[in-house]
Amino acid sequence: MRKLLLESLVRSPLTEPAPPAADAALGELGAALERAARRRLGRSLAIREVDAGSCNGCELEINALNNAFYDLERFGLRFVASPRHADILLVTGPVTKNMREALERTYRATPDPKWVVAVGDCAVDGGLFAGSYAVTGGVEAVVPVDLHVRGCPPSPTQILQGLLALLEPVKKLTRS
Amino acid sequence: MAALDDILNSGSPVQQAPWPRILVDETRWQEAAQQLAGGRLVLLGLWGERAAVHMALLDEERGQVAIVSIGAASGRFPSVAAVHPPALRLERAIQDLFGLEPEGLPDRRSWLDHGVWGVAAPLGRSGSSAPTGRYAFLPSEGESLHQIPVGPVHAGIIEPGHFRFTANGETVVRLEERLGYVHKGIESLMQGAELAHGAKLAGRVSGDSSVAYALGFARAAEAALGIEPPARAVWLRALMAELERLANHFGDIGAICNDAAFALMHAHCGVLRERVLRAADIAFGHRLMRDVILPGGLARDLGTEGISAIVALIAEARRRFPALVELYDGTASLQDRTVGTGILRPELAVQFGAGGYVGRASGRRFDARLKPGYPPYDRLRFAVPVRAEGDVNARVWIRIDEVEQSLYLVEQIVAGLPAGAVLSTARPAHASGEGASLSEGFRGDILVWLRLGEDGRIARCHLRDPSWFQWPLLEAAIEGNIVADFPLCNKSFNCSYSGHDL
Numbered sequence: 001m002r003k004l005l006l007e008s009l010v011r012s013p014l015t016e017p018a019p020p021a022a023d024a025a026l027g028e029l030g031a032a033l034e035r036a037a038r039r040r041l042g043r044s045l046a047i048r049e050v051d052a053g054s055c056n057g058c059e060l061e062i063n064a065l066n067n068a069f070y071d072l073e074r075f076g077l078r079f080v081a082s083p084r085h086a087d088i089l090l091v092t093g094p095v096t097k098n099m100r101e102a103l104e105r106t107y108r109a110t111p112d113p114k115w116v117v118a119v120g121d122c123a124v125d126g127g128l129f130a131g132s133y134a135v136t137g138g139v140e141a142v143v144p145v146d147l148h149v150r151g152c153p154p155s156p157t158q159i160l161q162g163l164l165a166l167l168e169p170v171k172k173l174t175r176s
Numbered sequence: 177m178a179a180l181d182d183i184l185n186s187g188s189p190v191q192q193a194p195w196p197r198i199l200v201d202e203t204r205w206q207e208a209a210q211q212l213a214g215g216r217l218v219l220l221g222l223w224g225e226r227a228a229v230h231m232a233l234l235d236e237e238r239g240q241v242a243i244v245s246i247g248a249a250s251g252r253f254p255s256v257a258a259v260h261p262p263a264l265r266l267e268r269a270i271q272d273l274f275g276l277e278p279e280g281l282p283d284r285r286s287w288l289d290h291g292v293w294g295v296a297a298p299l300g301r302s303g304s305s306a307p308t309g310r311y312a313f314l315p316s317e318g319e320s321l322h323q324i325p326v327g328p329v330h331a332g333i334i335e336p337g338h339f340r341f342t343a344n345g346e347t348v349v350r351l352e353e354r355l356g357y358v359h360k361g362i363e364s365l366m367q368g369a370e371l372a373h374g375a376k377l378a379g380r381v382s383g384d385s386s387v388a389y390a391l392g393f394a395r396a397a398e399a400a401l402g403i404e405p406p407a408r409a410v411w412l413r414a415l416m417a418e419l420e421r422l423a424n425h426f427g428d429i430g431a432i433c434n435d436a437a438f439a440l441m442h443a444h445c446g447v448l449r450e451r452v453l454r455a456a457d458i459a460f461g462h463r464l465m466r467d468v469i470l471p472g473g474l475a476r477d478l479g480t481e482g483i484s485a486i487v488a489l490i491a492e493a494r495r496r497f498p499a500l501v502e503l504y505d506g507t508a509s510l511q512d513r514t515v516g517t518g519i520l521r522p523e524l525a526v527q528f529g530a531g532g533y534v535g536r537a538s539g540r541r542f543d544a545r546l547k548p549g550y551p552p553y554d555r556l557r558f559a560v561p562v563r564a565e566g567d568v569n570a571r572v573w574i575r576i577d578e579v580e581q582s583l584y585l586v587e588q589i590v591a592g593l594p595a596g597a598v599l600s601t602a603r604p605a606h607a608s609g610e611g612a613s614l615s616e617g618f619r620g621d622i623l624v625w626l627r628l629g630e631d632g633r634i635a636r637c638h639l640r641d642p643s644w645f646q647w648p649l650l651e652a653a654i655e656g657n658i659v660a661d662f663p664l665c666n667k668s669f670n671c672s673y674s675g676h677d678l
Contacts, residue, residue: 001440001503014447049333053358055674056335057383057464060427063333064453067446081331098290098357098677099336102328128377132361133298153383155463 014068044076045163048086048110052103052142053093053135057153058120062090064156077163083109088163094122094135095142107143115146117162124148179216180235180242183208187244192610193399197230197243205246206254208233213259218529220614221623221640222256222266224274226300229253230638232612232623234529239547241614243625248276251301255280262528262645272307273363274300285312288356288677299364316342316350324659328357335673339662346658351651359677366637371397371471374634378624379466381639382675387413387420388617389639389675390469392624395550395613396637397471400628402605407594409473411552415486415589416456416465417616418582422493423452424618425575425582428670432572433504435663436513444500448493455489458482473599486590490583497583501576514569518665520653522566528645531620533578534669536562537570544616556588566653571668607632617642619672641675 049062065072072078080086083106095103107116118139121127126137139145149162186207187198200208208231211217220232220241227249234241246253255278256263267278268287275297286307289296296306316323321342328336338354362381366374378393379386391413398405405413430445453463459482460468468475504510524530525538535542543560545553561577563570612625620642629635650669654662 001507004440004444004499004503050329051333051335051358053360053674054335055380055383056672057380057386057466059333059335060383060464063427064446064450067450068443069447069450079333083329093358094360096358096360097292097294098359099328100292102336102357106329128380129360129362129365132365133293133295134359134361134364152380152466153464 015071015074016069044078045088046078046080046086047088047090048080048083048106049090049092050083050103050106051092052099052123052139053096053129054120054122055093058092058123061153061156062092062119062159065159070156070160072160083107084111086110087114089114089116089143090119091116091139091143091145092119092123094126094129094132094137095139096135098134100136100142103139103142116143117147117149118145119149119154119159119162121150121152124150127152179211180233180238180240183211183233183244184242190245190610192243192612193402195232195241195243195612197245197610200244200246202246202254205231205244205256208244209254209256209259209263212256212263215526219256219260219262219645220529220621221625221638222263222270223625223638223640224248224270224276224300225636226274229270229276230625231256232625232640236529236542236547239549241548241612243612251275252277252279254278255282257281257283262648265648266644273298276300288359290356298361299367311354313340313352313354314350318344318349320344321349337673341659341662343659346660348654348657348659348662351654351662353647353651355647355673356677358674360674362639362678363637366634369634371628371632371634374626374637375470376467378637378639379469381678382619382641382672383464384424384672385420385617385619385622385641385675386464386466387416387469388615388622389624390467391417392613392615392617392622392639393626393637394469394471395615396611396624396626397628398611399613400609400611400626401471401607402609403472403600403602405473405600406597407552408477408596409598409600411589411593412474412478412598413469414552414556415478415586415593416460416468418585418589419452419456419459419486420465421582421618422579422586423449423456425579426452428667429500429504429572429575429579431670432514432568432664432667433510435667436510438507438510441500441504441510444496444503448496448500451489451492455482455485458485470599473597475599477598478593483590486586490586490590493579493583497579504572504576511569513661513664514572514668515567517568517661518653518657518668520566520649522564524649524652525566528649530645530649531616531642532618532646533571533574533620534642534646534649535620536560536574538566539564542621544614544621548614550613550615552589555592556585558585568664568668608635619643619670619675620646639675639678641672641678643671643673643676646671647676 187200218234258280272289324341327338336357342350379390426449430442433441522539623640
């Protein structure tokens with residue numbers, strides 16, 4: 001273990017740096033998000049993820065946000081275990097009828113102000129699963145949604161972009 | 177062993193590729209159930225139709241598979257679960273989806289149907305009734321017992337399901353799972369769909385097994401249509417399947433250690449997983465390699481850039497992984513959590529026909545790539561690791577050993593990749609028909625059964641996730657462990673909620 005830890009000390013970090021240039025998507029995104037999030041809620045935004053019937057593809061990519069390449073926490077964004085600690089609900093899946101009540105109760109347990117981000121194509125309108133007897137047809141059918149992040153599944157970068165887009169209007173608002 | 181032959185000679189055959197399917201009467205059906213109960217055959221799947229029930233049987237020694245079917249026009253069929261418990265949840269699901277009654281079923285509670293669909297028996301006959309009232313969990317009796325309900329929304333970024341623990345102090349006396357929360361009705365969406373649409377749906381049954389499901393669906397469709405994918409497509413499919421296995425195993429090894437509060441492994445394994453996904457993105461245009469495998473071949477070919485990305489990935493994994501294995505093996509505090517925890521007894525793994533690392537960590541040497549087997553694995557060299565301890569540690573080691581094997585397989589595939597087209601242009605031998613396949617995903621064997629109608633559309637498609645035979649075993653493995661070790665045990669099984677709930 002010592003060797004691995006030592007190596008990590010001398011090796012340059014894997015985390016993709018926030019470059020100064022505007023076209024370096026990931027880093028730029030992170031820095032802007034940090035500014036906007038701090039304005040709105042101080043230093044951090046807490047995210048509670050709710051799988052409402054996803055195939056688990058979205059969960060894989062949301063989990064990836066925590067790996068060394070994306071390192072979500074450096075932006076002040078972190079995943080929390082309870083909706084009572086959350087500012088953002090990140091909801092995936094077409095919202096199955098069997099998950100409807102659980103999603104509603106999670107939403108009610110989240111204190112205001114809160115945002116709901118629907119992640120993945122099937123969270124938008126049911127996607128490929130639309131029309132089934134077992135799904136409600138998207139997150140919007142059950143709780144109010146502030147933003148949709150499309151993709152099947154969206155990549156970690158796209159999800160980060162989505163979180164930024166959610167905060168953009170807030171940033172403008174506080175500036176004006 | 178002639179168990180399967182006896183059954184095959186006893187009914188009327190129906191056209192089916194690549195395995196025989198025969199129609200049997202009640203007596204023969206029950207005889208087959210007895211063969212399962214006696215351990216002479218393994219249950220591969222049990223699924224319904226409007227007026228029939230099918231059961232896939234495996235003669236493990238010979239790698240032979242057969243499907244037996246029984247008519248259920250009366251609305252009833254003899255329960256297999258009455259003598260063979262692994263069929264229990266499958267029959268409860270048949271009851272929910274088709275309104276057919278398994279006669280003698282020991283547990284009549286609904287399984288996938290939570291009473292909110294607004295329709296009863298959605299794939300079956302009308303006139304059935306949906307479940308009402310509260311779900312009754314199984315009782316536990318004794319002094320000082322308390323219950324802990326967990327879920328369906330869990331604390332982490334994971335899928336939803338409900339776990340009802342009954343504990344005596346810290347020790348779990350009983351765990352009962354309640355699943356079905358992510359039931360999307362995929363089999364109903366399959367009915368009447370075009371093949372291409374069916375392939376997309378199949379690739380979304382369980383996101384972590386996108387490739388394995390698309391592969392299983394394509395192979396079943398090709399068997400039904402009587403077409404052969406080009407050799408290059410067959411090899412590239414195996415390449416994708418091994419990359420998927422690598423990504424998931426890296427992720428799992430890290431996540432299991434993380435559930436034992438050892439974050440260093442999680443961080444390093446997460447890096448390796450991300451590298452696999454990035455290489456997959458370059459090579460096949462999608463991080464999870466979705467919608468690449470089609471009936472008849474592939475939607476896209478692998479270019480030179482993709483090959484270099486994969487070669488670089490393998491080199492990096494070979495450079496980094498051994499140190500992580502050493503770290504896992506040499507950290508006493510971590511071993512303290514994983515060794516001897518969540519033991520699954522070998523008899524249960526055999527009885528349930530548990531596939532993947534769950535079965536192999538408990539002594540069951542079954543791998544669909546070898547038996548019944550499918551190309552190109554007959555041309556490749558690889559070993560199937562097996563351990564006997566059945567604990568969390570053994571399930572970690574099976575994954576570690578399988579990573580080694582998959583790295584080796586990827587190298588062989590890249591070296592031996594045939595040239596040529598990746599999509600067959602041959603006309604199907606028949607427009608309609610039935611086909612089936614058994615494909616090895618990272619989690620275990622995935623069964624796909626498909627019937628195409630005269631119009632070439634899907635008449636019925638059943639997809640059986642390996643988790644059906646692993647979830648019940650988690651209940652057994654956790655017994656006597658402390659509640660705090662449940663996440664560790666659960667992650668070491670890593671069953672699919674979505675694949676199971678469908």
